[in-house]
Amino acid sequence: MPEGPSVKKFYTLAFPFVGQLVTKAGGSTKKIDLKDLNQRYFQDCMVHGKNLFLAFGSDLRTPGNDRACDDLEAGSSTQDPKLSTGSDMMLQEKEQEVSDLRKLRSQASRKDANAFDGQAKGKDALKWLRFHFGMFGSVRANEFARAKQANKKGDWNVPAARLVLSFDDGGFLAFYNTRMDWVSRPFTRPTCDILSATFHRGQALEALRRSKPVCFTLLDQRYFSGLGNIIKNEILFFAGVHPLTPGSFLDHKTLESILDHALRFTSEWLHNKLQGKGMHHQIYLKETCPLGHQVMKDTLGPPGALKRLTWWCPECQPEILPKHTVHP
Numbered sequence: 001m002p003e004g005p006s007v008k009k010f011y012t013l014a015f016p017f018v019g020q021l022v023t024k025a026g027g028s029t030k031k032i033d034l035k036d037l038n039q040r041y042f043q044d045c046m047v048h049g050k051n052l053f054l055a056f057g058s059d060l061r062t063p064g065n066d067r068a069c070d071d072l073e074a075g076s077s078t079q080d081p082k083l084s085t086g087s088d089m090m091l092q093e094k095e096q097e098v099s100d101l102r103k104l105r106s107q108a109s110r111k112d113a114n115a116f117d118g119q120a121k122g123k124d125a126l127k128w129l130r131f132h133f134g135m136f137g138s139v140r141a142n143e144f145a146r147a148k149q150a151n152k153k154g155d156w157n158v159p160a161a162r163l164v165l166s167f168d169d170g171g172f173l174a175f176y177n178t179r180m181d182w183v184s185r186p187f188t189r190p191t192c193d194i195l196s197a198t199f200h201r202g203q204a205l206e207a208l209r210r211s212k213p214v215c216f217t218l219l220d221q222r223y224f225s226g227l228g229n230i231i232k233n234e235i236l237f238f239a240g241v242h243p244l245t246p247g248s249f250l251d252h253k254t255l256e257s258i259l260d261h262a263l264r265f266t267s268e269w270l271h272n273k274l275q276g277k278g279m280h281h282q283i284y285l286k287e288t289c290p291l292g293h294q295v296m297k298d299t300l301g302p303p304g305a306l307k308r309l310t311w312w313c314p315e316c317q318p319e320i321l322p323k324h325t326v327h328p
């Protein structure tokens with residue numbers, strides 16, 4: 001499924017449509033009633049880890065004011081402002097542009113909105129649609145996905161959009177391979193979102209230093225929201241840590257190094273995505289590491305939970321044995 005940087009990119013595509021009226025909702029989804037989206041204003045947009053949230057309401061109001069989200073620890077930032085990245089700034093600039101645009105639109109359509117409000121007889125609560133994307137999930141703005149290659153029969157099967165939202169300015173958003181459900185409020189906790197400026201390092205380090213293998217903890221969305229399998233593989237290679245090493249075997253410096261690589265890698269990945277560029281992988285899906293060593297591959301995960309394909313280099317990421325067994 002798309003990892004944090006991809007979902008954040010989807011957010012930057014959806015965000016410019018905030019403030020507009022949905023003139024038509026279509027798509028192949030059977031999970032939601034498309035009628036619930038027709039003639040609703042797209043009010044707000046939020047992202048948390050691998051989830052995207054879009055808010056709809058019958059009246060046009062200032063986005064952001066009605067965010068009754070689970071933003072429990074927002075504002076308790078412990079992150080060094082120096083760690084604010086280029087991609088943060090790009091996102092902030094985009095949000096500012098959109099915010100200005102929304103103000104203009106809001107003023108221009110206030111008359112219409114008031115009329116609509118009158119018809120609606122009072123304000124409805126915002127309804128939030130949560131998107132959780134599948135392996136090849138994506139969002140496209142003002143374009144549909146095209147088949148990348150023909151199948152064995154030579155047919156170019158165009159993927160079907162689960163949801164297509166057409167807006168009053170003529171633009172549209174198409175959502176592919178995603179689960180959708182209505183929620184009363186978005187769940188966001190920026191302190192555990194690796195792409196948030198308020199990501200809490202201390203909390204993340206505390207989770208990492210537990211006795212569980214680090215490759216299990218890194219995929220735990222309670223502490224590393226948005227961190228997925230590609231990021232996990234790459235940062236453990238950069239940090240030179242074997243994926244099955246229990247966090248409790250690692251010294252503070254190594255744990256800090258894993259965290260630094262996680263923040264740097266995700267931020268770079270997002271930066272590249274916003275510029276339409278890909279990311280070169282060091283170990284993920286590779287046969288050999290950049291130093292030419294043979295790479296190992298196995299399906300790893302906690303007992304009873306999802307196991308994920310994991311790649312590592314036994315030379316660059318040697319196994320660490322418990323201290324008391326190294327020198328008996």
Ligand SMILES: [Zn+2]
Nearest residue numbers: 289293313316
């Ligand atoms: Zn190697």
